[in-house]
Amino acid sequence: MMKLSIMRDFLESGASEELVHSLLENWGFEQDSVQFLRASSNFVFVFERNGEKYILRVTPNGNRNKLMEEVSLLSFLSMNEVRVNMPVQSKHGNMVEEAKSDFGIFQAVVFRFLSGTQYEIEELSERQLYLWGEALGNLHSCSKQFLNTNTHSVRNDTVQQLAELNSSLPQSESLARRELEAIKTRLMTLEINQDNYGIIHFDFELDNLIWDGDNVQIIDFESSVGHWYTADIAFALRDLFEGNVDFSNKSFQLYLEGYRSKMHVTDGEINVIPMFLRLHELITFASLLRIVDVENDLNNPQWVTALRKKLQSKIDDYRDGLKRRGK
Template sequence: MMNLGIMVRGLSANTVAQKLIQFWEHDAGTLKVWRASSNFVYAFEHNQVPYFLRFSFEQDNSIEQIKAELEFMHYLQSNKFPCVSPIPSISGELIETIETQHGTYIAVVFSAANGTNLDSETITENQMEEWGKSLASLHCLSRNFEPVSERRKSWLDKVEFMENVFQKHPQEQEALQELSTVSSWLQSLPTTSDVHGLIHYDFELDNMFYKENEDHSFIIIDFDDAMYHWYALDIVSALDDFIDNDNLHSDLLVQSFLNGYGSVSAIENDVVNQFKQFQRYAKLYKFARLLSSLDYGEINEKPPWLDELRGKLIRVSDELRKSFQKSIN
């Protein structure tokens, strides 16, 4: 989740998106907001074919990190892994920028993914198995990936980010203590290529489009959270809606996912036992991002959606904070 102040400015009258879309061929009048979370994403059409404009503020991303993201996606595609494609601008560039009075916005355009989003309430065991196979296939390719230029950030960079956020909020001592505990545990883990590499870190159903009866059932979008971490974290974050549900059906779905994953890449028993620890890391990272998002200062003209979104983020933050207090106590 981006800083709410940046979100308000970036969405204001769609001014930034209207300027950025001029770099790409597009059908007039088709540009519209699709979603805004870690990035701004707008849908549009060119010759009635759908595309997506994604842009971010320089504070939240960098050209070097986006280049590293696109290089990884190109590598995956060259190895027949199904993900969306970046689309060159009119001038042939994959990345375009504009300067505003607030700073620089960085944009890319992607092809649309064919297929449908599945729902956690209706997904079948067979679909869960295919989902697990897809993630395992990505991890197998990641093991052999070596970037030519810039590398994506690592878990250590994210720990540094979290420390900086928590230190700006001295009342969050439980989170800082939890981070110290989890970081120490992570440092004790092996970092060999069979367990550690470049992960997607948002391999959830929202970022996957399902196509039945094809060799690769899922087409993947949104690699902007990719980082060097343990593959187990990718599994845990993907299954976030299903783990700890105290529901027999959810347990069956999780096992189907793991069966699918294991049919492509081995899962050691100790990795499954580590899922709880990786969940603790994921909660900390989410909490830090939420605190950073809520630290936006004064907004002169508040859009009607701001208070509702702010309230939702505060409620989620409060729940996460309670989990840190339980871990310590």
């Protein structure tokens, strides 16, 4: 998620609409069809062109090289019949376009709009739980092939992720820093090989799946990174595991059965899931500390004040969890 100050300044500025329209000119769009959808790590809009819907994703001060790697991965996955939201070339033949503004440099990517249904976990049938796991197993199986045909090295991604965590966590957050050291020590004991480590989605939650009948369509690959494949299972099922990792849970067993229909994973690798959940919590905690960069100011718009309060509450919850774990 982007810093709250960037989100506020962009969405509250009258110049933001002009910037979005200038970016869309690179693809062409129908006037008055542009609608804001959401903001997280980027700004997402839906628009129409020639009667068809598309998604515009605008990233403030993004990494162009990483965006191009994402585009390359999506193209490969689509060619291998993984259902993803494919990026669309601009009029200039580019997958990524840029624009400068008072807020910085913004990168834009346009995707085809995927129609379908999104579910909450309690709404899933037993068959859908199996299909959810199967879709992740198929994704990992295909990403292994992508690595065999691509020069991208993923082994340094985890090292870089841990280094970024180390630099972003304030020295005052002693419990969080102690947790980081414990996780680093545990990760150093894990084997890395071509069967258990590669490119993962990182956020294979139901929010990023659009169902077309039994077909699972996958969106939001912006956080994809080199990691252990089991971490993707943990991150995807974190709502299921909230507060208690129960490997005998029927929903988990159905998910795992679906995953194993496409991808091999050992019981030993599955047993590392609790540690990967701790890692995800720590990453989220560090991210929230960075995101909440505005004061509780009466001059802030009401939505900023409400969002800041919500995020601060999550920070407090994570701190409480670290205290309980430290006892």
